[in-house]
Structure formats: structure tokens, C-alpha cells
Amino acid sequence: MAKSKEKLQVETSVKDAQLIEFRRQQIINAAIVLFKEKGFHRATTREIAKVAGFSIGTLYEYVRTKEDVLYLLCDHIYHEVKQRLASFPQRSGTIDELKEAIKQYFLLIDSMTDAFTIMYQESKSLSKEALHYVLNKEMEMVALFQNILENCSELGVLRLSEQELFLAANHIVIQGQSWAFRKWALHRHCTIDEFIEYQMDTFLFGIIRK
Amino acid sequence: MAKSKEKLQVETSVKDAQLIEFRRQQIINAAIVLFKEKGFHRATTREIAKVAGFSIGTLYEYVRTKEDVLYLLCDHIYHEVKQRLASFPQRSGTIDELKEAIKQYFLLIDSMTDAFTIMYQESKSLSKEALHYVLNKEMEMVALFQNILENCSELGVLRLSEQELFLAANHIVIQGQSWAFRKWALHRHCTIDEFIEYQMDTFLFGIIRK
Amino acid sequence: MAKSKEKLQVETSVKDAQLIEFRRQQIINAAIVLFKEKGFHRATTREIAKVAGFSIGTLYEYVRTKEDVLYLLCDHIYHEVKQRLASFPQRSGTIDELKEAIKQYFLLIDSMTDAFTIMYQESKSLSKEALHYVLNKEMEMVALFQNILENCSELGVLRLSEQELFLAANHIVIQGQSWAFRKWALHRHCTIDEFIEYQMDTFLFGIIRK
Amino acid sequence: MAKSKEKLQVETSVKDAQLIEFRRQQIINAAIVLFKEKGFHRATTREIAKVAGFSIGTLYEYVRTKEDVLYLLCDHIYHEVKQRLASFPQRSGTIDELKEAIKQYFLLIDSMTDAFTIMYQESKSLSKEALHYVLNKEMEMVALFQNILENCSELGVLRLSEQELFLAANHIVIQGQSWAFRKWALHRHCTIDEFIEYQMDTFLFGIIRK
DNA sequence: TATGAATGAGACTTCATTCAT
DNA sequence: CATGAATGAAGTCTCATTCAT
Incomplete structure (x- = not known):
């Protein structure tokens, strides 16, 4: 798995970038269904290909290993989270902004319960390298809230220490996730x-x- | 897997009850190490036996399937939690009792981080029957805190609705677990x-x- | 094992029907050799695959379980018997027709001694469902002769009661088989x-x- | 397995001859039940010991291998057959004697259906040496009838060639057995x-x- | 690009047999 | 003599991955 600072690249033998995007979305959708139903290990690549709508041979044109599928799925989720939370940031540093961010985050999770649950139960199956990348994304997510809290803190709305900022951000992230896996x-x-x-x-x- | 109202029984061909207890503890210990390291599916039964200190044949004298090992592990954890939380209950209904319970629970988790993490990531690999049993135990754990909160509520220390009681108890349980899998x-x-x-x-x- | 009134279907992941037919014949041939030599239980699936000329993985593309191999073998035999006995039926009701049928049946058994012997010694290893199906085929074979005898009886060549017709047909079938397993x-x-x-x-x- | 001209000896570490006889009868009885139910290979030595009423350790005091159990069983049957057919022979050479012998043989089989069926379906699992011994016994059984037929032939009651004598004796034996495995x-x-x-x-x- | 038959390493589990008590 | 816990070879089956078409 090639590595870049920004993103782990999953290599393909197919060239058409649009087709790649399209096929991968099919793969991710199939994976969500199957991993939710039977977990990463019990779901077979054959099944994934079948649910995705093509053959096992085709699957391996867009993915090098089964693990890649999981990685693609995790990456996809963080992408969604970022997009959602990036769509409204006025960086006002008010409690209302904080509230809105929390709300959006929780609603996002509610709309992607399965994907989130999978991520938290299966990411351990990633290679060390990929896991590291995913955990980094996770920390970035925490950092998003940490930032918002920091803004509030700077404006005097809150009065939190460094440590408290971190714990509070974590608190939010965890409670959100809990809605997914304890629904x-x-x-x-x-x-x-x-x-x-x-x-x-x-x-x-x-x-x-x- | 035979079923009784109280506990799912894992059957054995060995008759000496003490020996069974001893060997199973060995199995659980080995499982914690291995499941933590590689997850339930990547850990092989042979490895479990080896780490436990006996042969694969012996392992299967104390366990019917690999899944039984996981079940034993989960069951063990709940047993510990109950013992720990049952060891100090003065049923006073004071905030101090609540605080003490929370503290004990968090400390327990800290001393069994691996076991808790495994349980939350792997319990989905249990059979429907066993999973049901484990989730029930989980709810019992929530109920333990719900009770304490209720006591406080009745004595007027807290003023919470039914729903709030449940959510608060969940809150505690989740935050405790988060220390395990986000340590x-x-x-x-x-x-x-x-x-x-x-x-x-x-x-x-x-x-x-x- | 899917069921139809006519035939138990052994499912495959391979789609090319002709290939399936071809591979299965290879499997049956290998099975006859090995089951004869060491019996159903002592013959391993790996050996079967090897003798058949492909890998163990390929074997399991054309068969779901080892038992399926035995079932395929049994089914194959009855297929042969029917074809052989169906190839000359003038339904004349003469003694000559009866004699010809018996002769063809005996000759068939002589040319498939091993297969017949296996069937009679190993069919008990089939699942209840498959065994039932095979025994039904067996009764159909008896019925074939019963019919011929009945024809003779109706034309007055023979004078047999219902019971005698059945016993006589059985008699033929058994004596034929005895040539196989007492050769x-x-x-x-x-x-x-x-x-x-x-x-x-x-x-x-x-x-x-x- | 030691060999003597008369009988293959199954060795024991136990000395008391009467106890040996007693335990072996228990073993044979258990084996008949279990081999009938699940066949030789699917029946385990543990089960045999359990049904026999003692421990697996004890079983192996009276038998050296699982195969020995099967051998004991086969040997037992021939012993019974001989006793039964030896109990009435007046060597008269009449048709009535022949008829009586046939009848006794058929009745014996009817009373030991399971044992006979097992013998014919499982004897192939014996070692070459033991199988040879058992098949010899089988031929002795055929010879018993051949003798009776010969007597009749000598007295002029029947007029059969050598070959016909053999085939006729076989005929009887086979039809008898067919009652067992086609019951x-x-x-x-x-x-x-x-x-x-x-x-x-x-x-x-x-x-x-x- | 897409297909799907072929591969074989490796997983789980069983069970005949032994031997210390 | 009797017991039963321990052993490990061996068997069945799965499934990620490849490659010729």
C-alpha cells in the first residue's frame, strides 16, 4: 500500500478515474451491508463483489486486498464527517455554533449508524499502517471539536484548561458514537x-x- | 450450548469441576492476550492452546468451539464487574455512594482494558443465542447504575425522569468503556x-x- | 442440499453446465477407485481431488461436502442401470424379454462391480435425506423387474400373486448384486x-x- | 494381532479369563447398538465404552484397537451361526434336513439382523489379516450348506455338479443375508x-x- | 475492462490411544 | 483392574487471490 502524507493510496490496474470512483462507491455500499450483517471476517470477497453487482475478478481490479475494502470504507466515513461539519462553520466561537456542530455530528451518525459501527468494530483488522492512518483521522475529528471549544474558550464563553478541552472534545465524539453502537x-x-x-x-x- | 435461565452452559467431557475452572481460567487468560493482539478471527485455536500451556486436544476438552472461548471471556468480565460493584453497596442513596460506584467501575475497566476492548469489538462474533445473553448482561450492568441513581432520586438528591435515569446510567457505562477502547x-x-x-x-x- | 421431487441437486459455484458434468465424472471415477480401495471414510477428500486430477479447492467447487461425492456416485449408478434396462424394452411380456432384462442387468453389474459394491457398503453414510432418495431409486430398480414380471403374469406366462411378484423382483436384484460383492x-x-x-x-x- | 491357525487372538493385559469373556460380551453388545446406529467409523471408542458401561481406559484393557472391536463382533456372529447349525445335524441327507438347516439359518439371521448387517457393511474396515480370517469363516458357512447339499446329492435326492453345489450353497447364504440388509x-x-x-x-x- | 475457474495455505475440530494415578 | 485427562495426527472445508480468456 503506497503511502503519502495525506492519504494512503489504494492502487488499481484500471485507469479511468471516474470509473474507479464509481466502482469503489459500489464496493463501499456492498461492504457496509455485508460487514454489518456478518462482520469483516465472515463476509467474503465473493459476496462483496456479488452485492456490488460485478464479478470477483472485477473487484480485484479496483482493490488489491480485502483489507483495502475496509480501508476504503473507513476513509469514506471520515470524508463524510468532514464535509458535514465543514459545511456550516462560521467560526463564531459562540455556544450556538458549538451546539450546531454537535447536532450535525449526531445526526450524521444517526444516518450512518451501520458504517460507524463497522468502523469501530472492525478497524482493528487493518494493517498497522492503515490503522494508523485511520486513527489519525479519528484524532482529526476530535480536533474539529477541540477547535470549536477552543474558540469558545478564547472568547470567554467557556473556561477550560488544555486537558479539559481535549477531554470535552473526546466526550462529544464518544457520546455520538455510542448512539451508533448502542442504538x-x-x-x-x-x-x-x-x-x-x-x-x-x-x-x-x-x-x-x- | 445448553441453556438455563441464569447462564448458558459450555459443556465439557471433563468431570472434575475444579480442574474445569482452572483450565478455563487459563484459556481466558490466553484468549485475552491473543484476541487483543490479533482479534478473535486471526487468533487460532492452536495458538490459544499453546499460550494457555496445553495441547489443542486439551483445549477442546474444556470448550466445544472457538466461539465458546469468546463466550467464556465475556461471561468472565461481567462476573468481575458484578463482584466489584457488589462489594461495597450500602444502599445509602447518597451522592457519595454514586461516586464510589462510578470510581470502582472505572478502576475495574482500567485494570481490564484488554478484556473490555475485546468484548466490545468481538462480541458480534457470538452466536445469536450467546450474543443475546451477553447483551442482557450488559443491560444488567446499566441497571446496576440505574438503581443507584434511582436511590439518589428517591431521596431527593437528584431529580430525574425515568428516561433521564436510563440515559444517565448509560452515560456512565459508555464513558467507562471509552477509557478501555480509547486509552x-x-x-x-x-x-x-x-x-x-x-x-x-x-x-x-x-x-x-x- | 436443495430438493426437488425428481432429484436432489448438489449445488455448485461454477456456472458452466458442461464443465460441471465433466468434472463430476472425474470426481466419480476417482471416488470409485478410492472408495473401493479404502472405503468411504478412509479415503480423504484430498486424495479424491488428486486422483481426479485437480486441487482440493477445485473439488469443492463442484461438490459441497464429501458426502456429496458419495451421493453423486450412487446417483450415477442408478442412471446407468436405467439407461441400460431402458434400451431394449419391447414390452412383449414374454419370457425372453424377462431373460434379456436379467442378462443385461447382470452384465451391467459385472462391468461396474466396484461401483455397486461401494453403493451397498457405503450408502449408509449418506444423510437421511440423501439415503432416502437412494433407497427410493433402489425400489425403482426393483419395480423395473416387477413390471416385466407383471407383464408376463398378465399374459399368462407366469402365475404369480402380488407378493410373489415383489419377492421375485427382489430375488433378481439381490442375486445380481451378490455377483458384485461376492465376486x-x-x-x-x-x-x-x-x-x-x-x-x-x-x-x-x-x-x-x- | 497374533495369529493362530484356528483363531486370531486379541491380546489383553487382563488375566482373568472369565472377566475377559464377560467384558467382551459387553463390548460386542455395545458395538452392535452403535455400529448399527452410526456405522463403524462414526461410532467412537468413548461411546462404545460408555454404552458398555465402563470407562475408555477399561475398554483398552480388553481390546488393543478399535478394529479389534469389529473383529470381536464378526467372530461372535460366526460362532453363533455354527452353534445354531451344528445343533441339529443328523447327517441324514434328506430334503427335510436341508429344509431345516435353511430355516434355522434364516431364523438366526432374523434374530440378529443388526449384527449381520454390520458385518456385511463394515468388515471391509478390518485389516487385511483380520478380513482374510473373517472371509474364511464366511466360506466355512457356505461350506456348511455345501456339505448338506452334497449329502443329498450323494443319496440321489439331488443331482448337482460341483459347480452347482457351490452356487446353490451361495444362493442360500445370500438370500439369508438379504433378509438382514433389505429388511x-x-x-x-x-x-x-x-x-x-x-x-x-x-x-x-x-x-x-x- | 470484465469474467470466473482454479489454487492451496491454513483454519477448526475430532477421536483413537496412552499413561499416571 | 479401573479411571479419565491429555495428546496430536489427520481430516474436512473455506476463501483470498490469480490469471488465462
Whole structure:
């Protein structure tokens, strides 16, 4: 797996970039369905190809190993998260911005429950190199919230130490994820909106008071 | 896998109950090491036997399938959690009791990081029946905290709705687990004690205010 | 194993029907050699693949389990029997037709001694479902002779009760098979032709007299 | 396996001859049940010991290998057959004696269907040496009938060539066995007595006429 | 580009047999 | 004599990956 500072490249024998993009999206969609149903290891490449709508031979034209499929999936998720959270940032440093960011993040997770769950249960199957890359992305996600919190902190809205900033950002990320992999228990007691409200409430109050 | 209301039984061809207990603990210990290192699927039964200190044949005298090993491991964890949380319950309904419970739970997780991580990443590999049993245990764990919170609520220390009780209990459980599977990121910024303090602080403040 | 009223289907991942037919014939041939030499249980799937001329992986592209190999073998035999006995039916109801049928059946067995012996010693290793199917075929074989006898009976050449018709048909089938699994003893005393003549003689005389 | 002209000896580490006899009968009985149910290969030595009523360790005090169990079983059957057919021989050379012998043989088989079926389906699993011994016994059984037929022939009751004598004896033995391994089909159409009568009738008529 | 038959390393599991108690 | 825990060779089957068409 070739490496670049920015992104691990999954090599192909196919040249047409658009086709690559298209096929890979098919692969990711198939992978989400299958990995959710049976996990990374129990899902076979043959099945992935079949669900994706082409042959096993074709699959291997767009991916070098099964692990690549998982990597593609993880990468895809972070891409989505970034896009979603990047779409509204006014860098105002107000509590409202923070709230909006949290809300968007939670809603995103709710709309991609399966993908998130897979990522958290299967990323350990990545190679050291790929895992490292994915965990970095994860930290970037935390950093996104850390930034927003920092803005608030600088404007005096919050009063948090370095450590508290980090822990608070983590707190948000984790609670969001928990909606994905504990949905089976949570959604019997509340909707995503109620969940968001509760988290926001508790969290902000716990934070702001300082 | 025979079933009883209380516990799924893993059958053996060995008769000496003490020996069974002993060997199974060896198996669990070996499994924790290996599952942590390579995950459930990449770890082979032969390796498990080897690390446990006996032959593959012997392993299968104490376990019917590889899945049984995972089940044994999960069951073991819940056993520990219950013992730990059951060891100090004065049922006082005070905030101090709540704090102590949370602390014990977090410390337990810290001392069994690997086991907890495995459970959360691999339990999906259990059979439907075994998974159901494990998830039930998980809910029992949540219920433990729910009870303590309820006690506090009844004594007027807290003022929480049914839903809030459940969400708060979940909150605790999740944050505790997050220390296990995000330790790699967290422990670079704080110790377990600092983490506990932070969680307690934020959480309780977010809760109590009501 | 999918089921249809007519035939149990052994499923494949290979799509080319002609190739399937070809490979399966290779498998059956290999199985006859090996099952004869060491029996169903002592013959390994790896050996079967090797003798058939391909890898173990390929074997499992054309067969789902080892049992399938045995089933394929049994099915093949009945196919042959039917073809052979169906090739000359003038439905005349004469003794000559009966004699010809018996002769063809005995000659067929002589040319497939190994396959027949295997079938009678190993069919018990089939699953209940497959065994049932095979025993049904066996009864169909008996019925073939029962029909011929019935024709003779209706034309007054023979005078047999229902029960006698059945027993007589069985008699033929069994004596034929005995040439297969007792060849080791019989062929030291007579050729297949002598055996046929003796059986015909004794049997017909015992029957016709009535 | 030590060899003597008369009988293959299965060695033991136990000395008490009576106990040996007793335990072996237990083993044979257990083997009949289990080999019938699952065949020689699928039945495990552990099961045999369990059904026999003792431990696996004890089993191996009275038998050196699993194959020995099968051998013991086969040997036992021939012992029974000989005893049964030896109990009434007046060497009269009459048709009635022949008829009585046939009847006794058929009745014996009917009372030991399972054992006979096992012998014919599993004896192939014996070592070459043991198989040879068992097949010899089989030929002795044929010879028993050959003798009786010869007596009749000498007295002029029958008029058969050497070859015919052999084939006729075989005929009897085979038809008897067929009651064992085709009982599933036959007993729906007739009782053992009807079967005997039919066989006697057809066979004798086919024979005597000469 | 797309296909799918072929490959074979390697996984899980069984079970006959031994031997210390 | 009896026991049963331990052993490990060997068997069946899966599935990621390749490559000729």
C-alpha cells in the first residue's frame, strides 16, 4: 500500500478515474451491508463483489486486498464527517455554533449508524499502517471539536484548561458514537432528537459552569 | 450450548469441576492476550492452546468451539464487574455512594482494558443465542447504575425522569468503556484518576443541577 | 442440499453446465477407485481431488461436502442401470424379454462391480435425506423387474400373486448384486456367463412351474 | 494381532479369563447398538465404552484397537451361526434336513439382523489379516450348506455338479443375508416365515427338478 | 475492462490411544 | 483392574487471490 502524507493510496490496474470512483462507491455500499450483517471476517470477497453487482475478478481490479475494502470504507466515513461539519462553520466561537456542530455530528451518525459501527468494530483488522492512518483521522475529528471549544474558550464563553478541552472534545465524539453502537438499547427509550437534547443539556451544563 | 435461565452452559467431557475452572481460567487468560493482539478471527485455536500451556486436544476438552472461548471471556468480565460493584453497596442513596460506584467501575475497566476492548469489538462474533445473553448482561450492568441513581432520586438528591435515569446510567457505562477502547488516545493526556475526576465532575454537575 | 421431487441437486459455484458434468465424472471415477480401495471414510477428500486430477479447492467447487461425492456416485449408478434396462424394452411380456432384462442387468453389474459394491457398503453414510432418495431409486430398480414380471403374469406366462411378484423382483436384484460383492468367491468357480445361466435356470424354473 | 491357525487372538493385559469373556460380551453388545446406529467409523471408542458401561481406559484393557472391536463382533456372529447349525445335524441327507438347516439359518439371521448387517457393511474396515480370517469363516458357512447339499446329492435326492453345489450353497447364504440388509423393504411385504417359505419353495423347485 | 475457474495455505475440530494415578 | 485427562495426527472445508480468456 503506497503511502503519502495525506492519504494512503489504494492502487488499481484500471485507469479511468471516474470509473474507479464509481466502482469503489459500489464496493463501499456492498461492504457496509455485508460487514454489518456478518462482520469483516465472515463476509467474503465473493459476496462483496456479488452485492456490488460485478464479478470477483472485477473487484480485484479496483482493490488489491480485502483489507483495502475496509480501508476504503473507513476513509469514506471520515470524508463524510468532514464535509458535514465543514459545511456550516462560521467560526463564531459562540455556544450556538458549538451546539450546531454537535447536532450535525449526531445526526450524521444517526444516518450512518451501520458504517460507524463497522468502523469501530472492525478497524482493528487493518494493517498497522492503515490503522494508523485511520486513527489519525479519528484524532482529526476530535480536533474539529477541540477547535470549536477552543474558540469558545478564547472568547470567554467557556473556561477550560488544555486537558479539559481535549477531554470535552473526546466526550462529544464518544457520546455520538455510542448512539451508533448502542442504538439497539437506546432507541427503545428515546429518539435521536431526545438523545441529542439530553446530551447537549447535560454536557453543556457540566462544562459551562466552570 | 445448553441453556438455563441464569447462564448458558459450555459443556465439557471433563468431570472434575475444579480442574474445569482452572483450565478455563487459563484459556481466558490466553484468549485475552491473543484476541487483543490479533482479534478473535486471526487468533487460532492452536495458538490459544499453546499460550494457555496445553495441547489443542486439551483445549477442546474444556470448550466445544472457538466461539465458546469468546463466550467464556465475556461471561468472565461481567462476573468481575458484578463482584466489584457488589462489594461495597450500602444502599445509602447518597451522592457519595454514586461516586464510589462510578470510581470502582472505572478502576475495574482500567485494570481490564484488554478484556473490555475485546468484548466490545468481538462480541458480534457470538452466536445469536450467546450474543443475546451477553447483551442482557450488559443491560444488567446499566441497571446496576440505574438503581443507584434511582436511590439518589428517591431521596431527593437528584431529580430525574425515568428516561433521564436510563440515559444517565448509560452515560456512565459508555464513558467507562471509552477509557478501555480509547486509552491509546486518552492516556497521553491524563491518568485514569484524572479521567475519573473529570467524568465525575462534568457528569454530576450536569446531572445534579436539575 | 436443495430438493426437488425428481432429484436432489448438489449445488455448485461454477456456472458452466458442461464443465460441471465433466468434472463430476472425474470426481466419480476417482471416488470409485478410492472408495473401493479404502472405503468411504478412509479415503480423504484430498486424495479424491488428486486422483481426479485437480486441487482440493477445485473439488469443492463442484461438490459441497464429501458426502456429496458419495451421493453423486450412487446417483450415477442408478442412471446407468436405467439407461441400460431402458434400451431394449419391447414390452412383449414374454419370457425372453424377462431373460434379456436379467442378462443385461447382470452384465451391467459385472462391468461396474466396484461401483455397486461401494453403493451397498457405503450408502449408509449418506444423510437421511440423501439415503432416502437412494433407497427410493433402489425400489425403482426393483419395480423395473416387477413390471416385466407383471407383464408376463398378465399374459399368462407366469402365475404369480402380488407378493410373489415383489419377492421375485427382489430375488433378481439381490442375486445380481451378490455377483458384485461376492465376486471374490464366485469368480473362482464360474464366469459371469455361467453365473447368469445358472441364476436364470434356477430362478425361472422355480418361478414358472407355478 | 497374533495369529493362530484356528483363531486370531486379541491380546489383553487382563488375566482373568472369565472377566475377559464377560467384558467382551459387553463390548460386542455395545458395538452392535452403535455400529448399527452410526456405522463403524462414526461410532467412537468413548461411546462404545460408555454404552458398555465402563470407562475408555477399561475398554483398552480388553481390546488393543478399535478394529479389534469389529473383529470381536464378526467372530461372535460366526460362532453363533455354527452353534445354531451344528445343533441339529443328523447327517441324514434328506430334503427335510436341508429344509431345516435353511430355516434355522434364516431364523438366526432374523434374530440378529443388526449384527449381520454390520458385518456385511463394515468388515471391509478390518485389516487385511483380520478380513482374510473373517472371509474364511464366511466360506466355512457356505461350506456348511455345501456339505448338506452334497449329502443329498450323494443319496440321489439331488443331482448337482460341483459347480452347482457351490452356487446353490451361495444362493442360500445370500438370500439369508438379504433378509438382514433389505429388511426395510421386505418386511413391508411379508413376514420372515413367509419369506422362508417362498425362498424354500422357489429354490428347492429350481434345484430339485434337475 | 470484465469474467470466473482454479489454487492451496491454513483454519477448526475430532477421536483413537496412552499413561499416571 | 479401573479411571479419565491429555495428546496430536489427520481430516474436512473455506476463501483470498490469480490469471488465462
